[in-house]
Amino acid sequence: MSWKEKLHEIIYEADTPKGKAFDVALIVLILFSVGLVMLESISDIDQQYHQLLLSLEWVVTILFSIEYLLRILCIDRPKKYIFSFYGIIDFLATIPLYLSLIITGSQVLLALRAFRLLRIFRILKLVHFIGESSMLIKALKNSRTKIGVFLYAVVIIAIILGTLMYLIEGDDAGFTSIPRSIYWTIVTLTTVGYGDIAPQTPLGQLIATIIMILGYGIIAVPTGIVTVAFNKERNETIHLNTQSCKNCSSEGHRDDAKFCYHCGSIL
Numbered sequence: 001m002s003w004k005e006k007l008h009e010i011i012y013e014a015d016t017p018k019g020k021a022f023d024v025a026l027i028v029l030i031l032f033s034v035g036l037v038m039l040e041s042i043s044d045i046d047q048q049y050h051q052l053l054l055s056l057e058w059v060v061t062i063l064f065s066i067e068y069l070l071r072i073l074c075i076d077r078p079k080k081y082i083f084s085f086y087g088i089i090d091f092l093a094t095i096p097l098y099l100s101l102i103i104t105g106s107q108v109l110l111a112l113r114a115f116r117l118l119r120i121f122r123i124l125k126l127v128h129f130i131g132e133s134s135m136l137i138k139a140l141k142n143s144r145t146k147i148g149v150f151l152y153a154v155v156i157i158a159i160i161l162g163t164l165m166y167l168i169e170g171d172d173a174g175f176t177s178i179p180r181s182i183y184w185t186i187v188t189l190t191t192v193g194y195g196d197i198a199p200q201t202p203l204g205q206l207i208a209t210i211i212m213i214l215g216y217g218i219i220a221v222p223t224g225i226v227t228v229a230f231n232k233e234r235n236e237t238i239h240l241n242t243q244s245c246k247n248c249s250s251e252g253h254r255d256d257a258k259f260c261y262h263c264g265s266i267l
Helices: 003-012 017-040 043-073 078-082 085-094 106-123 127-169 178-189 202-233
Strands: none
Touching (some): 017 043, 017 106, 043 078, 043 085, 085 106, 127 178
């Protein structure tokens, strides 16, 4: 392989030892960068170690810039990477410190680097992870109509019970309007229970108890819908890897694939 192909294998693929080591090192660097941003947000630490933290942040930014340029350099169609999901995330994670030289306060955007942790899925792209995640996505898609109808029913219930609580409790208990009463119903129905509003009358407390019990059933219904759809998808076995096409950067190829499913290039 040429140096460009070797570089592509290391940077874009996680199935090889070097590729996995590169991804692990990258994630450690991302975590370190996110840690720096967190420390900078603590005023006492930032006042005492501001220059050190800034210097370390510049070192990390330069390393990310080099990595970003290498990703562009080692593929045949750079635009495919630049405008891809990961490409946009990488770009947004790299530019904040440069922008801070022009726009005051833009270094806050450094927290966007946490999104680069999504690359950890490249390391976890073993066959069973790929297969299970694909089945889960299909199950969610196949269940979207049933879940939509279920959510619609929940909204109707929340409106009816919220209106009822408004009529029973009134302003004295904090149910000052129907929207606020619906808010309380949803909070109670989802078993969150902030406690900022509470029914005072016996009838209101009885209805609140019914809503609480109903909440447990509501949590179970969508789980059951997705579980049934997921079990149907388990009949399909998917064998994918992290091999990336050097021409168009497409991933998710089958283990026995010889050509890219997107552009047809030899893998």
